Amino acid sequence: MRPPHPVQTALIQTADSSRLRCGRFELTLKRPLVMGVLNLTPDSFSDGGRWSDTGSAVEHATAMIDDGVDLIDLGAESTRPGAPIVPADLELSRLVPVIRALADCGRPLSVDTRKPQVMRAVLDLGVDMINDVSGFSDPQAIAAVSDSRAACCVMHMLGDPLTMQQDPVYRDVVREVREMLADRAEALQAAGIDRSRIVIDPGIGFGKTLEHNLALLASLPGLVELGLPVLVGVSRKSMLGALTGRAVDRRLPASLAAMLAAVAGGAHIVRVHDVPETVDALRVWQAIRDAHHSTGNTIGQR
Ligand code: HH2
Secondary structure (H helix, E strand, C coil): CCCCCCCCCCCCCCHHHCEEEECCEEEECCCCEEEEEEECCCCCCCCCCCCCCHHHHHHHHHHHHHCCCCEEEEECCCCCCCCCCCCHHHHHHHHHHHHHHHCCCCCCEEEECCCHHHHHHHHHCCCCEEEECCCCCCHHHHHHHHCCCCEEEEECCCCCCCCCCCCCCCCCHHHHHHHHHHHHHHHHHHCCCCHHHEEEECCCCCCCCHHHHHHHHHCHHHHHCCCCCEEEECCCCHHHHHHHCCCHHHCHHHHHHHHHHHHHCCCCEEEECCHHHHHHHHHHHHHHHHHHHHCCCCCCCC
């Protein structure tokens, strides 16, 4: 197993967002954390079907841990544009055996789900984070997490996966996404969920054109100013295909570039498919940034 990547020098950062309470874990956010994607779906946009039996899913999770992953995000319903809704019992039948097998893997387990029923069941199994791409817009979803210790990732999405890419329109995408995330974070806090458990995510590719995605990535420092940890998922996404002309299986360099841009903009957690490559890129980026910082200059946001 590789050593954890080095803790970077803390730069300008609000006290609020320097730690994340995440179920059984308390995570320090002084260096960017790597969330590895574990899709248990037959139809995810980049790796559908690859890890859909428990044995291969556990093998992949173990490899990600060896490669230095900080959190594992399990998903059993694709949210790609146009994806159909998966019934809760099917979603759970994919999740439960893998959660049980990974319960003691030493890394926080996150579950990517929009269904309160699924949230409650996986929280009963002890998962550490609920990642809701619909931003806890269902009051039952807030109720499901409020009596747990789990972290809550609030993502921005315009509409739902079935329709979200059909001509998304904003007046000011950066302002609207920021306001929605601040509102949802307030709703979670009103239900008794402490700020130290809340993560926000601009939802790259969820009801956004290429221009919207670029504007959001370019203005991440404005989201970081909300004082909550910011998660960004851009790995292999179609915006990278639009920029490079590459098919989904050839988007690793583009994914790494976008990931580093997000981290330079202040992102605290990056959600990625390619863990070893991401960990390596972050090691190099951090070493340069820390050396630069120790000379008295600053780069990046934090
Ligand atoms: N992206 C995807 C799924 N879940 N959750 C958060 N918080 N942020 C993201 O950007 C995000 C997410 C899409 O990626 P993937 O899980 O690989 O695809 P699919 O939804 O097709 O399973």
